[in-house]
Amino acid sequence: MPAPDANLTLATVDPEWAWAPFEPDADHPWTPALAAHLLRRAGFGATWTELQQAVADGPEETAGRLMVDGYHATESFNPQFDELEPASPGSGTAVSAWWLRRMIETPDPFGERMTLFWHASLAIRADRVGDPGLLAGRVRSLRGLARSTFVDVLEEQLKDPAVLQALGEGENRRARPNTELARAFLEDFALGPESVTQDEVREAARAMTGWFVVRGRLRFIEREHDDGDKQLFDEAGPLDRVGVVRSVLFHPAMTRWLARRLFQAFVSDVDEPPALLTDPLANACLQGGATLLVWRILQSNLFYSPLALQQRMKSPVELVVGLARSLEGILPTEPLAQDLANLGQDLANPPTLRGWPGGRAWITDATMAARLNLLHELLQPDGRYKGRLDPARTMERHGRSPSDDPVGFFTELLGLPAEPDLAGGATSPREVVARLVARPEFQLA
Amino acid sequence: MNRPHRHRWQPLLLAGLFAAPLGIQLACRASEPGEQLRRSVPAAAVVCLEILQPQALLDPLLSEDFAARVEALPLWPELVENPKFQELRAGIGMFQVSLATDWRTALRELTGGGALFAAAPGDRTVLLTDSLNPDLLKRVHELAVNIARGEAEKRGEPDVVRSDEQDGLARWTFNGVESHVVSGSRLVAANDSEVLEHVLAAARGPKSETLAGDAGYAAARTALGDPAAMLFLNLRVLRHAPGFLEGLEESGGNPLAALLIGGLPDSLKSADWLAAGLYVAKGRLSAQVKVGPGENPVAPPLPLGDMDTLLPDPRLPGEIAALRLNRDLHSFYSAKDDLFPARTSGLIFFENMMGIFFSGRNLTDEIMAAPQPEVSFVVARQDFADDAPAPEPQLPGFALVLRLRDPEAFRPVLEEAWQKALGLINFTRGQKAEPGLILDRPRHGGIAITTSHFSTVGLTEAEQGNIRFNFQPTLAMPGEFAILSSSESVARRLVDSLTGHGGTKPISAAGSHTRLTLHGGAIRDLLRLNFDAMVRNNMIEEGHTREEAEMAINLLLAVAGQVNRAEFGLGGGKQPPSASLTLDFAGAGE
Known part of the structure; x- marks a missing residue:
């Protein structure tokens, strides 16, 4: 890895260098801080064991374990968890609560990270879906698609009753095509608004007519389908919903749209990514889909450079799930789902079809105070969170006495930069962690 | 200092x-x-x-x-x-x-x-x-x-x-x-x-x-008799504590809450003291709460009638709880504009809906005057037929029992309103493409009852446990009574209870206008029935592992197993307010 210029910015960095594989050397060694960075971005946060393993294995093997081995680890975990999670949860909050619980416990944090990525990129609201069971089914479906190609994911959106229900399937008739569904699919899910015209929205709506949700299931009513000729991008003819997906398949905006979102999710959401950097990713996307793109990002010089390190704001979910995973505690997730909603991330009800604004929007004076309050509450020995996060136990679990340098232990575990007096003189593990998570750096992913 | x-x-x-x-x-x-x-x-x-x-x-x-x-x-x-x-x-x-x-x-x-x-x-x-x-x-x-x-x-x-x-x-x-x-x-x-x-x-x-x-303390001691322990609150002083009167105002400002607690907040505003006595006998723990009236009442008592009779305990098989009240709904509702000048949106909605269901009849004089003041609300285990869907969780059924002043005249009015309500439910569910209720008029105990159940046509296996199958809205009107129930099986058992025995006339309640009875055994059965659902809830509410959650629910079952019966009573009306609580423990007297 050549020494990056200290004055580099996303706009001036050389794309070839940026996306070249990161190879640690004497000048740029593989450190616990870099390992924590990888585990935080690709999952939510690391346990002490995972962190030590990553430090020993290096970046490539660690990324491989996250992206491949994690998937195999869910073969026994997910069915057991599915059995526990009610098939018909009573509310959107219950859906969120069970999902948060899974994020904290899963042996496949990358899979849940990608599920959350898709949920935030193809966002529908529980209060528009109506039936919480449909939303729970949608999250399960996205989990199954976590490592799929973008085209597969898009195709499934038009088969998901939750999506149609949330986007006005009742109007999906030949005489009155549902432009809300078509606009959401083209502008918000697939291509971005600047690449779609009103005519194209209308044509796509015509192609998707005839599909309804009846008692939670998709139903095709042929007489309500407009089987006339349509023109959508490069596709022409009596297109149906499959034709709509086919029409966006080779649209150059689709890969650019995905590349930009993945860049913001995994590299930096502080500044708008320049096309110079995202175009190479978009080209790669054509060759293998989202997972390959993520793999390339996680292996890149850019990912381990100052242009990416601590250049993302943690969303409230990342903030809390990461802390819980690192401290190996299970939280009461029903109150947690409500507290996260108060912080602006109601998991069941994203504010727009493109999810949460993210980036700097997460941090305002009010939300910063609320985030610190929540972290403080999570670390209390009692109260709403019942003292389930117990830093002393975390240390003991890894053979450390609570008095054995808790500041050093938790600074490394939480991936914070080592600085003098980082914990403000605190000595007990609980106080140390409370001080560390109150630092501005902990708000950054 | x-x-x-x-x-x-x-x-x-x-x-x-x-x-x-x-x-x-x-x-x-x-x-x-x-x-x-x-x-x-x-x-x-x-x-x-x-x-x-x-x-x-x-x-x-x-x-x-x-x-x-x-x-x-x-x-x-x-x-x-x-x-x-x-x-x-x-x-x-x-x-x-x-x-x-x-x-x-x-x-x-x-x-x-x-x-x-x-x-x-x-x-x-x-x-x-x-x-x-x-x-x-x-x-x-x-x-x-x-x-x-x-x-x-x-x-x-x-x-x-x-x-x-x-x-x-x-x-x-x-x-x-x-x-x-x-x-x-x-x-x-x-x-x-x-x-x-x-x-x-x-x-x-x-x-x-x-x-x-202190005269107040002495009066409280006298009023409570010979308790093993006594709690005394000096309301003359406590009344000046920040938030005390505001809290009472708040609880009394909700019409439904005011109706349920029978004007207790207004009594407390002017009372000098409140005292609770605890009594211990073999296998029984009981408490009495008394309020010492002040000399200058700050508000007239709620217009709730004489409040000295109740319907007898229904004692249904599978009864979990019974709340028996004496409330003159007509008097109460007649005074609603004075009692609650700022009408809540809930009250306006209620009046609008009643206007639809009862075809524009005068709500105060024709509807609220129809029942006698003795009212019961019953919660009981419901039975599910072997070939019917089994919802999860299985909720208990509940029923409102009214005693009608003029049963012959009011039965058809209530029947029409009930069927309109079911029609409205079906209409709104149909708008959302959700399955509706199918009405039936079977006979039970010599009378026709109007029952309904959710359609099972095209039901998938995943939908078998849907919570909606807990509800089979049912109306039954045996004799002078009207039963409005969420469950057909509970309504049928109530018909049996009200027609099969002679003890259905109101009984003297000795100054008690509210009596809540809980049955520990039936609560335990309900908890056992919903054990898995409660374990799941506990996991996400408390952050427990499955094993910890099972232990917590088992503890709840064990604690519930200690009490056979609990009865809570409120008295007052024209008398000073009073309350009582009696707990009968399992194995008492053995």
Whole structure:
């Protein structure tokens, strides 16, 4: 890895260098801080064991374990968890609560990270879906698609009753095509608004007519389908919903749209990514889909450079799930789902079809105070969170006495930069962690 | 005046726990139990808890039977393994050896003369206890002094125990904040030295300025009879506490809440005191709450009628709870504009819907006047046919039982309204493409009942457990009664209950206008039925593992298993408000 210029910015960095594989050397060694960075971005946060393993294995093997081995680890975990999670949860909050619980416990944090990525990129609201069971089914479906190609994911959106229900399937008739569904699919899910015209929205709506949700299931009513000729991008003819997906398949905006979102999710959401950097990713996307793109990002010089390190704001979910995973505690997730909603991330009800604004929007004076309050509450020995996060136990679990340098232990575990007096003189593990998570750096992913 | 660290109660608790009784030799001698303790408490106290019959309370708690019940709890093995519990057990062992007595005997002797805890405005609290064994109290205090000094030494801190003598009494403090004296058989422990001086001065001063001379306290004692313990709230003082009146206003401003609690908040606004007595009999724990009326009522009583009769307990098979009320809905609703001038949106919605269901009839004079004041609300287990969907969780059924003034005239009116309501439900569900209710008119107990159930056409396996299958809205009108139930099986059992026995006429309720009865066995059955759903909820509400959640629900089951029956009553109307609670424990009288 050549020494990056200290004055580099996303706009001036050389794309070839940026996306070249990161190879640690004497000048740029593989450190616990870099390992924590990888585990935080690709999952939510690391346990002490995972962190030590990553430090020993290096970046490539660690990324491989996250992206491949994690998937195999869910073969026994997910069915057991599915059995526990009610098939018909009573509310959107219950859906969120069970999902948060899974994020904290899963042996496949990358899979849940990608599920959350898709949920935030193809966002529908529980209060528009109506039936919480449909939303729970949608999250399960996205989990199954976590490592799929973008085209597969898009195709499934038009088969998901939750999506149609949330986007006005009742109007999906030949005489009155549902432009809300078509606009959401083209502008918000697939291509971005600047690449779609009103005519194209209308044509796509015509192609998707005839599909309804009846008692939670998709139903095709042929007489309500407009089987006339349509023109959508490069596709022409009596297109149906499959034709709509086919029409966006080779649209150059689709890969650019995905590349930009993945860049913001995994590299930096502080500044708008320049096309110079995202175009190479978009080209790669054509060759293998989202997972390959993520793999390339996680292996890149850019990912381990100052242009990416601590250049993302943690969303409230990342903030809390990461802390819980690192401290190996299970939280009461029903109150947690409500507290996260108060912080602006109601998991069941994203504010727009493109999810949460993210980036700097997460941090305002009010939300910063609320985030610190929540972290403080999570670390209390009692109260709403019942003292389930117990830093002393975390240390003991890894053979450390609570008095054995808790500041050093938790600074490394939480991936914070080592600085003098980082914990403000605190000595007990609980106080140390409370001080560390109150630092501005902990708000950054 | 600043009182630093007033919240540091550990030393006081130490004194209170192991040295319950106190003995200041007071000049005053009184014949009534506990009077010497009350003689030391200034009349300005707002909250007083007095243990009048310590043995009556301790006997069941210290019995072998109670110990066996506690040890049978699912949590017990885990508790025994808990290091803090083991520490406590070792501490008790050490005390037993040091004092040459067992802890049960020590507790009985240390608290046997009675105890009184009082709190006054400004965070002032005092605990007084009388011991049956002054020598034991003295030794316990010496032990506590030694422990406090030893703990300070262990922490490398200077000796924190201080004492000084005034008027022949040694004042002690374990932390420089709390203050206590031990004299003869009595311990007086206050949360600071100034409070202690007040208490000691009160004991020397005129009786009229203490609790022993307080007319309200004496009236409360008389009203409660002979309780084992008594809680007294001085509402004349408490009324001035921030938020007290506002809280009562809030609870009385909701029409439904006002109807349910029968004007209790208004009574409390003008009352002088509220007192609760606790009574212990074999296998039964009961409580009585009485309110002392003030001289100047701030509000007229709610227009709820005479309120002195109730429907008899329905005693349904599978009954979980029954709430029986006496409420003259017509009088209450006639006065709604005066009672609730700012009408809530809920009330407006209610009136709009009633207008639709009852085809524009006058809600006050034609609908609210239709039922007699005796009303029951019943919650009971419901039965699901083998070939019907089994919802998860399985909720209990509930039913409202009204007694009609003119059954012949009102039955068709109610029938029409009921069917309209079902039609409205079907219409709104149909708009959302959700399955609707299918109406039926089977006969049961010699009458036609209007029942309904959700369609099962095209039901998938995943939908079998849908929560909607808990509901089969049913209307039945046997004789002079109208039953509006969420469950067909509960409605059928109620028809049997109301037509099969002679005891359906209202009974005299002896001044009680509200009676809530809970049946422990049926609650246990319901909990068992929904065990898995409750475990799941517990996991996400409490952050428990599955094993921990199962343990918590098992504990709930075990605790519910201790109570066979609980009955809560409210009285009042034209009389001063009163409340009662009776708990019958499992295995009582065996």
